[in-house]
Amino acid sequence: MFKKLVKIILNYLSKLTVEQEDVVGIDITPGCIRVAQLESSKKKWTLTKLGYKYIEVQGGYNAAKDLIDSNPQQYVNKLLQVLNSNKIKTKSAAVSIPVSISYTKVVNFPLMTDVELKEAVNTDSLWENAEQIDLPGNLDEYSIYWQVLKRETAENRMDILFVASKLDDIDKYLDVVRHAGLNPVVVDVRCFSIRNALELRKDLDDSDQTVTIVEFGAFENYILILHKNSPFIRDIFLSDKDRIAIFDQDSSDDSLKRICERYGMQISQMISTYQSQYKQSIESLLISSTMTNIDRVLGYL
Incomplete structure (x- = not known):
């Protein structure tokens, strides 16, 4: 029940519009933390703050890929260093999490209307009955993003982009942000954060x-x-x-x-x-x- 509640909250946060408050963007990968802040004026965005820190690792790649599990405090320290050196005071954060902790797949379904699709998604029956989706564990353990890519009326089928991130994995990265004194208000997978940035x-x-x-x-x-x-x-x-x-x-x-x-x-x-x-x-x-x-x-x- 708790995981289901967290899932609902995360899905809600990812869709929040934060135009009325200052937000700092935080990108966390196993080897690096990057921070950016923009200001909007007359429908134009300007990059005002930008900083990054590489994560120092002893033991090479194998040690680095699991470092957020073994030494999350190093990520907290690096994030604080970037925030302080760039004099960033904003407490609300939009957090980008790695693609590597997400399951991404384009799935084929029979053609559905928007109403039929929404109903199937809300009951989780769409994903549960999709043979092409092979997630370990239960759906309640994941935060799910989806988007219709195209509909083929003649062939009576549609393509849907399916992205699932395990809540426990997401929380590791959000804990880093929280321990640095920030409040995550938006969470997104890194590739889609880049897509959103390109819209500017x-x-x-x-x-x-x-x-x-x-x-x-x-x-x-x-x-x-x-x-x-x-x-x-x-x-x-x-x-x-x-x-x-x-x-x-x-x-x-x-x-x-x-x-x-x-x-x-x-x-x-x-x-x-x-x-x-x-x-x-x-x-x-x-x-x-x-x-x-x-x-x-x-x-x-």
Whole structure:
């Protein structure tokens, strides 16, 4: 019952409009904390505060990926350092959580009206009866986000983006924010936080333009393609061996080059799949990363 209540609250918070209060954006990944604050004036947003801190880890990638479990206080300390150094006094926070703790899938369903879909979602019967969704545990243990991507009337089917994050995992990140003295008022998965941020970019505010974002790093790897606010998202595979090499500052150029070649092939395949399926051209992409050596790595991508 408690988890169900938390789920309702989180779903509500994620949809809150916070236009009437100052909010600081906090992005937490296993290796880095980033903070940003914007001000709105005459329908224009201006970035006023920006800061970040890398998380110091002894033991390499394997120690870093579980550090929020073993040493959450380090994240609290780093967050406080960023807030203090940037003189951020705002107490309300919009929190971005990693894609890697979320289950993301495009699911096919028989065509439904908005009323039928809402009823099925409200009773959880839609997800419980979907054979394509394979979540460990019960639905009550998750915060769920969904969005209709497209409806195919002729084929009597529809595609829905399904994103589920375990409440216990979300709470680990919210605890960091709370212990730093902040109040989380919005919670979102990182890729969708980026999507929302891009809506403020006037140079990208073209309904016919397709925006492509690639997240590249030891912890987060995915491609997000946006057209008319409909997201196409796919995980990009990196083996543990490759993740360790990327995390290691002393990895050889040959090793990084081979990793980037394999990575680039996956990106090309996913873009080709998207273009074939949605008939949209892609001319450029944006790279997002928390890697300290991203400039070096980009030379091989």
